[in-house]
Amino acid sequence: MMAAQPKGQELFGEGVKRTSGGEARRYNMLAARLISEMVKGLLGPRGMDKVFVDIMGEVTLTKDGATLLRKIDVEHPAAKVLIEASTAVDNAVGDGTTSVVVLAGALVARAEELLELGVLPATISDGYRRALATAMDALLSHAIKHANNSDRKTMERLATTCLESKAISSCMEKERIARLVVDAVMAVVSDPASGRLEIDDVKMEQKPGSVQDTQLVAGIVIDKTVDSSSMPKSIDNAKILLIDYDLDSKKNTRADAEIGITLPAQIRAYLDEQAFELRRKVQTIIDSGANVVISRGGINTLAQTMLAHAGIMSVRRVKENDLWWLEKATGAKITRDLDSISQSDLGYAGRVCERFVGDDRMVFVEECRNPRSVTILLRAGSAKVLDEFHRSILDALNVLRDFVASPSVVAGGGAAEALAARAVRESALTVEGREQLAILKFADALEEIPLTIAANAGMDVIDVQAQLRAAGTKEKGKGGGWCGINALERRVQDMLALGVIEPLAVKEQVMTAAAEVADLLLRVDDVVMAKPAYYTHTHSDGTTHSHRGGKQVHDHFDKLGKQQRPMHHYY
Template sequence: MSFTDGILGEGTQFSVGEETRRYNLLAGQLIADLIKTSFGPRGFEKIYIDLLGEATLTKNGSTMLRKIDVEHPAAKAMIDASNSVDNEVGDGTISVVILAGSLLEKAGKLLDLGMSPSTIEAGYRKATEYSLDIVKSIAKVSHYSNKEVMLKLAETCLRTKAISVFSENKYVAKLVTDAFCTIADFVNRTVEVDDIKIEEKPGNTSDIQLVRGVVIDKTIDYSGMPRMIENSNILLINVELDDERTKTDAEIVISSPQEMQAYILKESDDIKRKVQKIIDSGANLVVSQKGISRSAQNYLSRAGIISLRRVKENDLHWLEKASGALTVTDLDNISEKHLGFAGKVYEKFVGDDKMVFVEGCKNPKSVTILLRANSKRMLDEYHRTVLDAIIVLKDFFINPSIVVGGGSTEMIIANELRKRSLSIEGKEQIVIQNFAEAFEEIPLTIARNSGMNMVDTIVQLRNKNSEHNNGRIHSWYGVDAIERKVREMYSQDVIEPLAVKEQVIKTASEVASLLIHVDEVIMKQPIMYTHTHGDGKTHSHARGNQPHDHFDKLGKMQRPSHHYY
């Protein structure tokens, strides 16, 4: 038994000193190398196959990093950094990993020169302050209601995602922008992303559409009901129109046929009374979260009323927002204020399934984006992509300042940092210059994934930026991945919210500084538990005795408050 085993217990791994720091830096760089090939418009997709054989196809950085199972704490810190950026600003998940990985690589070189970790960390902190100051000074301030800028932001976001493969990004960008502007409150400057419902069905990508209302993945209850109603009055109920079922075990003792007949008549009369209340309200569309019996459907059908039963609670919420209806829990107290309005309600085939469309609402505060793709894997990826674009628009709505993409912003920051470093004495000057070089990894990664020559690209970028960015007005020279050349990117409408860029810089610097400061790792050998899941899969791993779930059905952790079923 070693000395550390005597203190920390048997089975404890203990490493200390320079070797530990090197391994931490290397682990962080390996995570960056793993994901950087997905960066940019010409980045590549990744396929992850889990233990059950289910494949996830994605170009989304945080999705891939959430899927992989890593043990090294430094690698986990990089993944956490990507997740935090994703949850905060919705984009920049690969950028933050690339930048952090580049900062770790530069830190390793500085350590080789004999520089202390404290000096490197102090230099990184100062360089971060300078970088944030520079990016704020070069940002272009717009207005939060500028729809043209929003459209360009959505196009830029989608350009690097899966939808761009099918050349549908401009069309989808317009749908996303229209959806966002419909649900946003420009007077009070508030927006709730959950008010945009994202529905998915297999089909052609060109059939993606925006419905100014709600699409419900249900069929009309009864064949005798109308298949379309115009100028619909909508009633939302959370009341049983079916035989009452008690929550606890109960018995009804019936001793004669007359009592049985009386019981059946009583139930029938109760349902008739409830249906009559609905008919008297003037509603011609009834959407219920609970059941509707066959007899109730028949009564509603005779009155020309459409009914939908056992609709999800979220769908009722979206219908309230879209139509202005209020959910009723007591049919005896229905009033006109409870009814919502839709210009048109109809059922139609979407792919192989029927869906009900409630659209043409007067002032909808909830809309639906109906995504179509050739497979469930692509639908999941489209869902993530559209959601990212919506969050980017929200970032701009809250802070209406933009910077230019294609690595042009990073090149300006790198150029300005080098100038500022000359006014700093001591070793921190070298640290800040290396910090500046780390920013250049962003445009270089875009160029590398596009098949461009690295040496020619960095020479052109530095020349253009030193030539045109010597005053207060900056020229935004970056990498055009589509045309595979260095060019001015602002004229190409490649823009990003300032909030995303600030979050990327802060998070990358924080995680790099954190890993540089770690000099000891104490790791207890995990106890392996063998267990069997509901699908019959038996395996062993640490914490297997605790409630857990290995797989995330959509391939991406649900954002707080968002709707994934």
């Protein structure tokens, strides 16, 4: 007698769920569309902000799609794919994180319509790939290429366009801040011909205050104070010594140690020897000619007194990142052996001084010679707004980095997507069979970007779509027809003439990533989900992992403080 054949769920253990066939595909696409709908309201200058409150009660106010998606905790694999695509675009080009999710959601929605008509997933996938190639060719052929990747006027227009769609656009200082961001980039790009710009060379310090007080410092601002009131608060023509050393006799070792003492006099001898060694180290610093000492370690009272008598300013316990920034700005070399200090180890700054910034005091290391690292001192009314302004400026820096690496631009405001959609729609006429339907749907999905911008601005979507298509046909042959959405005036206009531009690299990355996500979700027809043995959770920095006790309040920073916060990426 033959044994009974196992049926479906009987193959799997307890807690395992399986969805297959068309049902799995529908659930995947539904999850992708729900994520897309969540971030649609962020797109464009008239987009609204989102507020997220995590399980710890931490509030995040943002208009950045990647920031919001990194913080929400989702279980469905399709939703995770879309979030990972947004993060990948953020890491690659630093902008377009909301656009990629909106476009991917539109592609998935159009694919669902074709599936209901009986079009096979493979046919849709082939049509999407062909349409993507056509869209890329259209953008490449119409993009404005610049021979000079450090053209200041173009860079200011790029920064202004980027900031216009961020929360920082609500302040009256956005144009000045755009120029300030360009100044920062021009200062740290030593060789424009290399096409390289390190975003982390631009430090951003935040303090509550007025946005009008936001400034660029040709050097480094440290959120510390001068160690002693008897030290000078300002030094001109500063010779700076950076040390990664602890000038504190009580903390001369991190290893467990024992000292055998048999007589009371040996205690005094031991303490005297410690003080003598400390004085010798400090005297070495004084003899080096430095008049400013900045240390990652501690500086005890005795060392501070000796330095103050010599007219030397000292700042202790600065972050490792600050020491790295100071090294690039001043030309100093970080010293870890005080017995071998040379003149080449010293850096220079025109002035080092302590100033009040709001209610706090900060140390300014400024007027550096050809600094390879500068500081943007960002001011705003509250900590939450400061974090969002930080993200906005970081996006602008990334956009300028993209331009420096590849100096080609296209018009913004959805104009690039509208132009690509026209090219894709025209190419569909040369294709026979059901694949033509997929290509036409791809063109419709591309138009979702300008239409969403228009909807967020309160414009009539049907009228806007008709105007975009008519304007594109009318302007064909007159420079490409960069017609898009001027959300501020709620009109369909030539965005290139208005100076609204974006890097070509951002558009290429957005379209490619969105098409890849749609293709991936189309090809999945079986989803098997097992109940996790460990609790999966997401931290505020976007790190997702699983381990026991994940539901409890915890962090992953080592208790000795070795792990410093990242430069900007924690935003």
